[in-house]
Amino acid sequence: MRTSWLRAAALAAAAALALPLATATPALAYEPVEIVHTEQVQVGPYPVTVGFSEWPLRALHSLDFTFMPEGGIADRSGTVELMPDADPSSGETEPLSRHPRKREVWGLDVYALDDPGPWTLRFSVDGPLGRGEGVLPRLSVLEQPGPPMALSWSMSVIPMIMGVLFLVVVWRRSRPGDRIGTAFAT
Numbered sequence: 695m696r697t698s699w700l701r702a703a704a705l706a707a708a709a710a711l712a713l714p715l716a717t718a719t720p721a722l723a724y725e726p727v728e729i730v731h732t733e734q735v736q737v738g739p740y741p742v743t744v745g746f747s748e749w750p751l752r753a754l755h756s757l758d759f760t761f762m763p764e765g766g767i768a769d770r771s772g773t774v775e776l777m778p779d780a781d782p783s784s785g786e787t788e789p790l791s792r793h794p795r796k797r798e799v800w801g802l803d804v805y806a807l808d809d810p811g812p813w814t815l816r817f818s819v820d821g822p823l824g825r826g827e828g829v830l831p832r833l834s835v836l837e838q839p840g841p842p843m844a845l846s847w848s849m850s851v852i853p854m855i856m857g858v859l860f861l862v863v864v865w866r867r868s869r870p871g872d873r874i875g876t877a878f879a880t
Contacts, residue, residue, distance in 0.1 A: 738826015772819035
């Protein structure tokens with residue numbers, strides 16, 4: 695009788711572990727990158743197609759960039775520098791590496807441009823034809839979507855403040871310190 699109970703418990707435990715694994719696998723799959731707009735850039739001897747997953751571009755809005763040199767990315771390396779025209783010194787240089795969800799091209803996954811206004815993308819590519827440099831100038835980035843960031847943060851903090859106030863009021867009304875002393879006095 696004891697072995698049948700252990701066997702049933704082991705079978706139930708195995709089923710409980712197998713069910714989440716079997717159902718989670720499709721949910722963990724990445725969505726493919728959908729390119730909705732492209733621009734052409736001549737980077738020395740290499741024509742490069744720059745793809746965007748959102749168009750028009752908006753500040754502080756995550757998107758995917760893809761960089762597809764003609765002839766593929768094999769035997770090539772490079773960098774891209776993303777610079778706002780308003781302050782070129784605040785630009786970021788990123789190595790051109792495989793996009794995590796579109797492995798046959800270079801890319802930046804879930805990347806956001808910080809400020810609205812014109813941006814410049816400066817490329818350098820090293821490959822079989824030597825080193826090449828090129829620029830995608832004056833890429834227009836619009837204002838961030840939605841309300842201003844300060845308003846968004848303040849609206850999200852209000853429930854937490856209300857919860858803390860509620861706990862303070864309940865604590866003050868119940869006076870747990872007074873009740874402990876009276877409970878032992880009787």
